[in-house]
Amino acid sequence: xxxxxxxxxxxxxxxxxxxxxxxxxxxxxxxxxxxxxxxxxxxxxxxxxxxxxxxxxxxxxxxxxxxxxxxxxxxxxxxxxxxxxxxxxxxxxxxxxxxxxxxxxxxxxxxxxxxxxxxxxxxxxxxxxxxxxxxxxxxxxxxxxxxxxxxxxxxxxxxxxxxxxxxxxxxxxxxxxxxxxxxxxxxxxxxxxxxxxxxxxxxxxxxxxxxxxxxxxxxxxxxxxxxxxxxxxxxxxxxxxxxxxxxxxxxxxxxxxxxxxxxxxxxxxxxxxxxxxxxxxxxxxxxxxxxxxxxxxxxxxxxxxxxxxxxxxxxxxxxxxxxxxxxxxxxxxxxxxxxxxxxxxxxxxxxxxxxxxxxxxxxxxxxxxxxxxxxxxxxxxxxxxxxxxxxxxxxxxxxxxxxxxxxxxxxxxxxxxxxxxxxxxxxxxxxxxxxxxxxxxxxxxxxxxxxxxxxxxxxxxxxxxxxxxxxxxxxxxxxxxxxxxxxxxxxxxxxxxxxxxxxxxxxxxxxxxxxxxxxxxxxxxxxxxxxxxxxxxxxxxxxxxxxxxxxxxxxxxxxxxxxxxxxxxxxxxxxxxxxxxxxxxxxxxxxxxxxxxxxxxxxxxxxxxxxxxxxxxxxxxxxxxxxxxx
Amino acid sequence: xxxxxxxxxxxxxxxxxxxxxxxxxxxxxxxxxxxxxxxxxxxxxxxxxxxxxxxxxxxxxxxxxxx
Numbered sequence: 001x002x003x004x005x006x007x008x009x010x011x012x013x014x015x016x017x018x019x020x021x022x023x024x025x026x027x028x029x030x031x032x033x034x035x036x037x038x039x040x041x042x043x044x045x046x047x048x049x050x051x052x053x054x055x056x057x058x059x060x061x062x063x064x065x066x067x068x069x070x071x072x073x074x075x076x077x078x079x080x081x082x083x084x085x086x087x088x089x090x091x092x093x094x095x096x097x098x099x100x101x102x103x104x105x106x107x108x109x110x111x112x113x114x115x116x117x118x119x120x121x122x123x124x125x126x127x128x129x130x131x132x133x134x135x136x137x138x139x140x141x142x143x144x145x146x147x148x149x150x151x152x153x154x155x156x157x158x159x160x161x162x163x164x165x166x167x168x169x170x171x172x173x174x175x176x177x178x179x180x181x182x183x184x185x186x187x188x189x190x191x192x193x194x195x196x197x198x199x200x201x202x203x204x205x206x207x208x209x210x211x212x213x214x215x216x217x218x219x220x221x222x223x224x225x226x227x228x229x230x231x232x233x234x235x236x237x238x239x240x241x242x243x244x245x246x247x248x249x250x251x252x253x254x255x256x257x258x259x260x261x262x263x264x265x266x267x268x269x270x271x272x273x274x275x276x277x278x279x280x281x282x283x284x285x286x287x288x289x290x291x292x293x294x295x296x297x298x299x300x301x302x303x304x305x306x307x308x309x310x311x312x313x314x315x316x317x318x319x320x321x322x323x324x325x326x327x328x329x330x331x332x333x334x335x336x337x338x339x340x341x342x343x344x345x346x347x348x349x350x351x352x353x354x355x356x357x358x359x360x361x362x363x364x365x366x367x368x369x370x371x372x373x374x375x376x377x378x379x380x381x382x383x384x385x386x387x388x389x390x391x392x393x394x395x396x397x398x399x400x401x402x403x404x405x406x407x408x409x410x411x412x413x414x415x416x417x418x419x420x421x422x423x424x425x426x427x428x429x430x431x432x433x434x435x436x437x438x439x440x441x442x443x444x445x446x447x448x449x450x451x452x453x454x455x456x457x458x459x460x461x462x463x464x465x466x467x468x469x470x471x472x473x474x475x476x477x478x479x480x481x482x483x484x485x486x487x488x489x490x491x492x493x494x495x496x497x498x499x500x501x502x503x504x505x506x507x508x509x510x511x512x513x514x515x516x517x518x519x520x521x522x523x524x525x526x527x528x529x530x531x532x533x534x535x536x537x538x539x540x541x542x543x544x545x546x547x548x549x550x551x552x553x554x555x556x557x558x559x560x561x562x563x564x565x566x567x568x569x570x571x572x573x574x575x576x577x578x579x580x581x582x583x584x585x586x587x588x589x590x591x592x593x594x595x596x597x598x599x600x601x602x603x604x605x606x607x608x609x610x611x612x613x614x615x616x617x618x619x620x621x622x623x624x625x626x627x628x629x630x
Numbered sequence: 631x632x633x634x635x636x637x638x639x640x641x642x643x644x645x646x647x648x649x650x651x652x653x654x655x656x657x658x659x660x661x662x663x664x665x666x667x668x669x670x671x672x673x674x675x676x677x678x679x680x681x682x683x684x685x686x687x688x689x690x691x692x693x694x695x696x697x
Contacts (some may be wrong), residue, residue, distance in 0.1 A: 193683065251692055457694055462671060
């Protein structure tokens with residue numbers, strides 16, 4: 001069952017720390033992660049708050065399921081108002097700190113105010129203290145972790161920290177854990193920096209025990225067989241998320257040259273399989289996870305495995321987006337991002353946008369501090385990333401704002417080259433290939449995100465394949481047998497699977513492990529896990545409602561901040577036909593997009609004109625209390 | 631003896647007796663695909679036994695998800 005949540009409030013201005021219990025009946029409606037974060041955000045922020053002011057809370061949360069030894073349960077959500085998007089801010093991290101925050105007895109940590117001088121929070125069960133971080137300020141992530149271990153005299157800790165980018169207020173600064181895991185998107189690191197908060201550090205404790213260990217074993221003992229029977233999971237183990245480079249390139253849907261193309265010549269040089277065969281020196285994992293999707297790469301003298309290895313998104317944004325097929329340069333860029341604490345998606349995509357501007361004469365050498373920002377010139381990454389991370393005057397300060405804000409400053413047609421929604425750069429899945437993502441990139445409450453709905457190929461799967469069977473446990477969908485199809489069926493698929501992913505981000509479960517299609521465990525497995533793990537008798541229907549409630553809360557937050565249908569948009573490049581390659585000509589139309597968007601609002605119970613949840617939707621989900629807040 | 635089929639709208643010759651699984655291997659696909667023959671989608675359980683015939687129109691789409 002779901003008990004009370006234990007909340008840790010830390011007011012950085014007054015240096016006061018207190019705990020509070022959230023009653024179980026409330027916690028069951030908002031059971032951890034992003035939903036709990038949103039519940040707490042609403043209760044600790046006023047409308048119109050400046051995201052980088054002390055009045056913006058920064059909330060770390062886990063779930064009742066976190067820390068139970070099974071694959072894909074060690075995730076932690078950060079919720080705040082995003083400085084990048086201006087919307088509800090939301091980002092997830094894996095690794096070990098989620099399980100350990102829970103093992104210390106806390107479901108959420110809520111930071112408010114601003115410290116006078118740099119600090120970090122140290123948690124060892126009931127001993128919680130703010131410690132001086134003046135000597136850590138300005139340092140890169142790896143050095144900070146080593147210094148904290150030295151200061152505390154132990155390496156039995158887990159840290160979530162910011163690098164220089166967060167301190168300087170880069171709008172896509174992230175929060176790093178173990179140098180290669182990130183609360184990556186939405187600029188949560190900038191919020192942390194604005195509070196003079198360098199890190200959250202927890203002492204390692206004994207793991208959480210499940211309510212029914214024998215029951216959990218039913219899900220864990222056959223994990224090897226489960227993996228062997230699932231080619232996508234095996235590929236995820238073998239090649240990491242980088243296996244997507246191979247698959248997307250094979251179809252000519254690898255976003256290239258700032259989304260002008262789906263084809264990059266020599267793309268095989270940056271394949272996940274190429275990385276595996278050449279520079280991969282380790283497969284890392286998160287607490288108790290068998291999938292081991294994390295990479296460690298080594299390039300002597302350049303890239304240290306201490307900083308991990310690139311994900312698919314990183315290879316795409318610093319690779320194909322920028323017309324670069326040099327894997328070593330991409331890995332080095334990944335390392336610098338992890339050292340400085342930069343989101344690799346927004347960062348690489350913003351550089352790609354700048355290159356597009358440069359190629360079109362919108363930016364010149366005078367604007368770039370002399371850097372030759374041509375597509376394919378990856379030699380500039382180290383210098384440019386330093387300029388961005390430290391917001392050095394000139395091109396660094398400009399790009400530190402992200403592509404959408406920078407384009408408004410540059411003008412001269414630069415805005416037409418931006419590929420972002422709600423100021424957040426698009427992840428590397430082409431909407432011509434996966435049209436439901438056009439809807440989800442547009443409507444997603446914290447800006448474009450690829451991990452907020454299932455992807456379209458599931459609707460093409462054979463009827464005896466789990467890719468087809470599992471999503472149809474959520475709702476009934478129609479088959480799709482072609483790329484470029486965007487219709488009501490896709491809108492329904494977008495919303496129903498978005499609810500599921502929303503629930504996963506609430507229960508803090510990994511979307512590579514606990515998914516509704518290709519993943520290791522499916523919807524019924526999750527119901528079983530809830531029962532065996534914590535004695536929670538639940539259902540797929542309740543899970544879907546939890547996801548829907550969180551989506552609706554986020555939308556209500558955004559509506560209160562002035563967002564509406566006008567912001568649920570896709571950039572012009574979304575409608576470009578694929579210009580070459582095996583799927584030349586595939587495209588989606590603006591007309592189909594608008595119709596599907598209407599259908600999405602109808603299914604969600606949101607108003608077509610304002611894109612706000614209708615009163616009956618709000619009532620059905622028990623969210624009327626939000627109307628009564630300021 | 632070879633037979634001629636069309637794979638994703640392009641003509642190709644394959645040995646007589648080629649199954650869908652054989653074709654996937656020949657054309658460099660993994661097993662994570664959806665296959666239609668003459669407009670009808672196959673179950674994945676049929677990939678090993680469905681023998682292709684002269685003039686078959688085959689469509690293969692990759693099931694590339696995740697990321």
